Amino acid sequence: MDVSHIFDRLNESQRQAVASPPGPLLVLAGAGSGKTRVLTYRVAWLVQALQMSPLSVLAVTFTNKAAQEMRGRIEEILGYSIGGMWIGTFHGIAHRLLRTHWREAGLKQEFQILDSDDQLRLIRRALKQLNMDDGYWPPKQVQWFINGHKEEGRRPQHIAETNDRQQDDLLRVYRTYEELCQRFGLVDFAELLLRAFELMKQNEVLRDLYQQRFHYVLVDEFQDTNSIQYEWLKLLASTHQNIFVVGDDDQSIYAWRGARIENIFQFEKDFKDTQIIRLEQNYRSTETILSAANAVIGNNRGRLGKNLWTEHDKGDPIRMYAAFNEVDEARFVVDRIQSWVDCGHARKDAAILYRSNAQSRVFEEILLDVGMPYRVYGGLRFFERAEIKDALAYLRLITSRQDDPSFERAVNMPPRGIGNKTMDLVRERARVNQIAYWDATLALIHGHELPSRSVQALTRFVELINSLDEQVQGLALAEQVDVMLCGSGLIAHYRKEKGEKAEMRVENLEELVTAARHFAHDPEDEVGTLPTFLTHAALEAGDAQAQRWEDCVQLMSLHSAKGLEFPLVFLTGLEEGLFPHQRSLQEAGRLEEERRLCYVGMTRAMRQLYLSYAEVRRLHGRESYTRPSRFLAELPSKLVEEIRDGFVMRPHGPAPDEKPESANGLRLGDRVHHSTFGEGVVLHVEGRGEYTRVQVNFADKGSKWLVLAYANLQIL
DNA sequence: GGGTTAACCTTTTTT
DNA sequence: AGGTTAACCC
Numbered sequence: 017m018d019v020s021h022i023f024d025r026l027n028e029s030q031r032q033a034v035a036s037p038p039g040p041l042l043v044l045a046g047a048g049s050g051k052t053r054v055l056t057y058r059v060a061w062l063v064q065a066l067q068m069s070p071l072s073v074l075a076v077t078f079t080n081k082a083a084q085e086m087r088g089r090i091e092e093i094l095g096y097s098i099g100g101m102w103i104g105t106f107h108g109i110a111h112r113l114l115r116t117h118w119r120e121a122g123l124k125q126e127f128q129i130l131d132s133d134d135q136l137r138l139i140r141r142a143l144k145q146l147n148m149d150d151g152y153w154p155p156k157q158v159q160w161f162i163n164g165h166k167e168e169g170r171r172p173q174h175i176a177e178t179n180d181r182q183q184d185d186l187l188r189v190y191r192t193y194e195e196l197c198q199r200f201g202l203v204d205f206a207e208l209l210l211r212a213f214e215l216m217k218q219n220e221v222l223r224d225l226y227q228q229r230f231h232y233v234l235v236d237e238f239q240d241t242n243s244i245q246y247e248w249l250k251l252l253a254s255t256h257q258n259i260f261v262v263g264d265d266d267q268s269i270y271a272w273r274g275a276r277i278e279n280i281f282q283f284e285k286d287f288k289d290t291q292i293i294r295l296e297q298n299y300r301s302t303e304t305i306l307s308a309a310n311a312v313i314g315n316n317r318g319r320l321g322k323n324l325w326t327e328h329d330k331g332d333p334i335r336m337y338a339a340f341n342e343v344d345e346a347r348f349v350v351d352r353i354q355s356w357v358d359c360g361h362a363r364k365d366a367a368i369l370y371r372s373n374a375q376s377r378v379f380e381e382i383l384l385d386v387g388m389p390y391r392v393y394g395g396l397r398f399f400e401r402a403e404i405k406d407a408l409a410y411l412r413l414i415t416s417r418q419d420d421p422s423f424e425r426a427v428n429m430p431p432r433g434i435g436n437k438t439m440d441l442v443r444e445r446a447r448v449n450q451i452a453y454w455d456a457t458l459a460l461i462h463g464h465e466l467p468s469r470s471v472q473a474l475t476r477f478v479e480l481i482n483s484l485d486e487q488v489q490g491l492a493l494a495e496q497v498d499v500m501l502c503g504s505g506l507i508a509h510y511r512k513e514k515g516e517k518a519e520m521r522v523e524n525l526e527e528l529v530t531a532a533r534h535f536a537h538d539p540e541d542e543v544g545t546l547p548t549f550l551t552h553a554a555l556e557a558g559d560a561q562a563q564r565w566e567d568c569v570q571l572m573s574l575h576s577a578k579g580l581e582f583p584l585v586f587l588t589g590l591e592e593g594l595f596p597h598q599r600s601l602q603e604a605g606r607l608e609e610e611r612r613l614c615y616v617g618m619t620r621a622m623r624q625l626y627l628s629y630a631e632v633r634r635l636h637g638r639e640s641y642t643r644p645s646r647f648l649a650e651l652p653s654k655l656v657e658e659i660r661d662g663f664v665m666r667p668h669g670p671a672p673d674e675k676p677e678s679a680n681g682l683r684l685g686d687r688v689h690h691s692t693f694g695e696g697v698v699l700h701v702e703g704r705g706e707y708t709r710v711q712v713n714f715a716d717k718g719s720k721w722l723v724l725a726y727a728n729l730q731i732l
Numbered sequence: 733g734g735g736t737t738a739a740c741c742t743t744t745t746t747t
Numbered sequence: 748a749g750g751t752t753a754a755c756c757c
Contacts, residue, residue, distance in 0.1 A: 078747075107747050132746085205747050272745065372744050377748090394746085435733045469733085555747075575745045597744060613745085636743055636748065 019065045022057055022093070026050075033293045034058045035065070036260075040253075040287035042238075042280070043262040046324040047309070047619035048300030048581065051262050055236055056086055058260060059101075060093040062232055070101035072231040074252070077105055078240055080556050082579060086236070102230075106245050107205060110212035111555060114203070115543070117222060121215045124201035126416055126547060129554035133400065134421060135159060135204045142192040145447070148185065161186045162193060166206035167242045167274035169213065200420055200452075206244075213248040227255040237579075238263030238283070242274035250286060257287060265320045266313050269575060269613050271605070280320070298324045298619075300581050302331025304655050305625050309618040312650045316608045333657040336648065337628040342375075342589075345630045346382040348659075349586045352626065353569055354386065356584055363389065367570040367582040369617050371595040374635075375588065376571050383569065393572035398531075399553040403510065403521040407528055408553055410500050414485045415546055417454040420446070424453065426481075430509035433473040441466065442474075454478075480504065493545050494533035501525055574617045585621035587614075590629040590645035614647045627656075687732040695732065 023031055030050055033043050034057045045051035059075065062068045077083045087103045102109060111129070114121050130138065139155045139162070165175060172191040177184055197203065203211065216223050233253045235241070238261040241249070253259040261283060268277040284290040298306055306326050313319070339345035353366045368379055376392050383390045398404060409425035417423075428434045446456035457474050460466055466474075484503045488496040501507045510521040535549050570582065589595055595614070600606035618625060629644050689695050 080747085105747065208747085269745075273747090374743065374748090431734070433733065437733075473733095573745065599744075634748085638748090 019061065022061055022064070026053070026057065027297060029293055029295050029297075030054050030057075033295070034061050036291060036293070038232075038256070038258045040257055040283070040290040041260045042283050042290055042292045043260070043295060044292065044320060044322055045262050045264055045295040046298060046322055047264065047267060047616070048298040049295035049324070050297075050299060051264070051295065052082075052086065052089070052236070052579075054295065055234060055260075055262055056089040056093060058234060059090050063094060063098075068231060070098040072229060073101055073234070074109070074230040074232070075101070075103040075234045075236070076109060076249075077103070077236040079579075080105055080108070082236060083108070106241075106248075107208050108555060110208040110248075111551070113212045113215060113226075114208065117215060117219075120219050120222060121211050123203065123211070127201040127203050128412065128416075128419065129208070129551060130197075130202050130204040130421075131400065131554055132159070132205070133405070134202075137421060137424075138196055138202065139189065139193055142189050142196055145196075146188060146192055148189065153185070153189070158186060158189050158193075162190050163204075163206045164274065165190065166204075166210050167244055169210060169244050169247065171210075200418065201416075202421070209242075209244045209248070213244050213251070216248065216251050223251065226252060231256050231258055233259045235259070235261040235263075237267075239265055239268040239277055239280050240270045240275045241279050242276055243279075246276070246279045246282075253287075259287065266316070266322075266612055267578065267616050269578065269609060269616060271609050294322055296322055296324055298326045298328075300622050301326065301619060302328050302623060304330050304333060305618060305621050308334055308625075308651050308655045309615050311652050312611060312618065312647055313615040315650055316611055318608075332624055334651065334655050335624075335626045335659055336656050337626065337659045338644070339628055339630045341632040342378050342630045342634060343382070345588060345628050346378045348628065349379065349588065349626070350382045350386060350388065352586070353388070353584070357388075361583070363567045363569045365582055366584040366586070367572065367577065367580075367620065368586045368588060369572060369574050369577050369620065370588050371574060371597060371613070373573055375594075379571055379588075389566050389568045390571055391566075391568040393570070394576045398524070398527070399556075401521075401524055403506070403524055404528055404553075406506060407497070407501060407504075407525060408550060410481075410484070410504050410506070411497070411546060412550060413454075413481055414488060414500065415544075415550070417481070418452040420453045423457075426504070427453075427477060430505045432477060432505075433469065434477065438466070438470045438474065441470075493535060493549060494529050496546060497529050497532040501529070574613050577620050578616050581620055581622055583622045584624045584626075585617070586626045586628065587617045588628050589633075590627055590648055591633065591642040592645055593642065594633070594635070595645055596647070611647065614645075627651075688729040689732055690727060690729055 022034065026034060027050075030053065033041065033054050043051070043054060045054065055075070059070075059073060062073060063070055075083075075086060077086060083104050087098070087101075090101075090103075091097055102112075104112070114123060114127070118125050118127065136155050136159055139158050143149075143153055143155065143158070165171075172187055172194060175187055175190075177187070197207065216226065230252060233249060235249060240263075249259065263280050265277055265280050268275060268280075271277060284292065301309070303326055306324055306328075310324060337345070337348050339348055349368055353363070356366055357363055368376075370376060370379075373394055380390065380392065399408070406425060406429050409422040409429075412419045412422040413426055424439070427439065441460060442453050442456050445451075445460055446453050449456065449459070451459075457478060461471055461475055461478070480503065484500055487499050487503065491499065507522060507525055510518045510525065513521075532549060535545075535552065574587075593601075596607055596610035600610045627648065629642065629648070631642060632639060633642050687695060
């Protein structure tokens with residue numbers, strides 16, 4: 017078969033990687049070097065040149081988005097659908113294995129997935145059961161402990177008892193938590209991976225089956241794998257040794273959640289005769305942007321080492337803006353985007369990036385002010401919203417009465433007179449008799465230890481769920497959801513509540529019906545549509561705004577920007593303590609991860625890159641003075657142009673004969689004295705030369721605009 | 733048991 | 748600042 021169309025669009029190293037002979041291969045792919053392209057063409061090459069069946073290929077990614085995109089691009093190259101090929105996230109594939117082999121994995125057939133919110137809830141319950149104070153034992157910390165161990169493959173029995181009282185207590189919670197999960201058929205994210213790994217490890221038949229089936233294993237973003245994921249990959253690929261991993265040690269930004277950058281170093285030791293190919297030609301950014309990014313990342317030690325180059329022009333200098341405060345920063349950014357749009361560019365080509373999601377608010381406010389459409393990625397996802405989780409709890413309870421967490425959630429939402437007191441009794445009964453809340457409730461209804469009001473309320477609830485179950489039988493998914501929303505009183509509850517928030521909730525609930533309507537499900541599947549939908553909700557939390565396809569400015573955290581590119585990028589909040597983040601300054605190794613994050617951010621930019629920081633920032637309701645991020649000092653000054661209130665200043669750094677004040681003698685935030693108005697602070701500087709005007713906020717007289725040449729201000 | 737208010741706490745990134 | 752929980756009154 018003629019495969020020249022595959023090679024035509026690749027450079028030499030890309031070609032080498034795509035057409036490399038079977039065997040272990042590590043592709044070190046710098047930012048913008050065509051990583052995804054290599055991966056997709058490799059699959060196309062396997063299928064077309066080597067005539068491999070798509071069924072024998074396994075491709076693993078980290079995000080659902082990446083998986084979808086890869087599938088789409090492969091199908092585009094091949095020209096036909098490859099529905100049978102396994103492409104998915106580690107979690108998605110692990111889930112698929114566990115669904116198929118639930119019995120062998122020791123799970124209930126209808127096991128449910130816990131998202132981290134649910135997990136936290138269950139941890140609280142375990143703490144309570146152990147009579148441990150959740151003030152002294154913050155559930156978050158316990159969660160951290162449990163997930164940390166699971167990600168390293170450690171069950172409670174693998175962790176040695178120590179003399180450390182605290183450690184032992186945490187271990188007890190871990191154990192109890194596991195018992196609860198097992199009893200209710202619940203599986204958290206880390207458990208999906210660990211369970212799937214153990215299944216392969218311990219079950220020889222299944223191991224053989226999948227080792228034989230997957231002749232080729234491909235992995236995207238390999239630098240982000242954690243211990244379990246890597247062990248699982250090794251297990252799967254051990255027979256054929258055809259493992260093709262693509263990664264970039266400089267873009268490893270998930271060590272905090274267990275990713276082990278070492279895996280990338282370990283790879284060539286674990287797989288004999290590993291071929292290593294470097295992709296160093298960058299097709300994305302201007303030379304200026306690339307040199308700056310290279311300079312920053314060059315401050316990290318322990319890199320595999322690689323130097324990106326490009327054939328592109330130098331392009332514009334990188335622009336740096338020192339804002340007075342975070343509002344000023346946002347105004348500046350939005351203003352620049354406005355000019356960009358005025359030049360005929362698309363809004364969606366501009367991205368505002370930040371270290372933490374909380375920073376998005378100021379930008380949103382200003383964007384809203386000027387009426388510029390935008391889209392925020394990340395933050396609260398659709399299926400994580402409280403009202404959606406309430407609705408899902410009803411659906412879960414309809415499918416399984418034994419689902420205690422869902423029972424707890426639904427029982428008094430909307431309020432129906434079943435408060436803490438009653439629930440305490442239910443919980444107690446369930447614990448003593450080792451039964452589900454549902455059964456405990458039935459027992460209490462028939463017993464005589466409850467006040468009749470509670471019995472009535474509980475009875476009504478039980479009848480409600482049973483009746484919903486009946487009504488829903490035989491209906492299409494969307495109708496099931498609709499019936500549940502009305503029958504449960506959820507929608508009515510939010511309808512009668514006033515305020516914008518309540519309206520949003522009603523809209524979201526209605527959106528859930530739409531989501532159910534569009535949910536495609538294979539009718540051949542032995543698992544019902546509703547359970548599959550519920551799983552989908554947990555595994556793919558859904559984007560916050562599944563909005564219409566409008567031309568929007570893109571707002572997102574640096575983490576979620578990985579893998580994307582934009583012609584115009586604003587990297588904001590470059591302040592010590594914010595970026596690099598405070599918490600990364602305490603632990604060793606974390607600072608390098610922050611620097612990689614900075615590198616990731618900078619290399620998202622194709623043509624123009626703006627960096628900004630605020631000299632005063634209001635965070636958590638407190639205003640504080642900041643210091644510019646150390647990363648700014650790591651930029652070669654000749655590549656950077658500083659902007660202050662609309663006009664360009666000399667680049668930073670050694671400017672031999674020039675004093676920094678030379679532009680107009682005043683800096684924002686300077687304290688000045690005026691002969692009649694007294695003392696004040698400089699808020700704005702506008703214009704240049706003799707026309708320079710400044711806005712000064714005087715302690716006694718408020719803010720005034722003054723012409724600098726006549727004002728005769730003294731800097732204090 | 734429910735609803736309101738007051739204190740309080742937490743603020744990184746995600747499957 | 749924002750949201751969540753605890754305390755309080757109805």
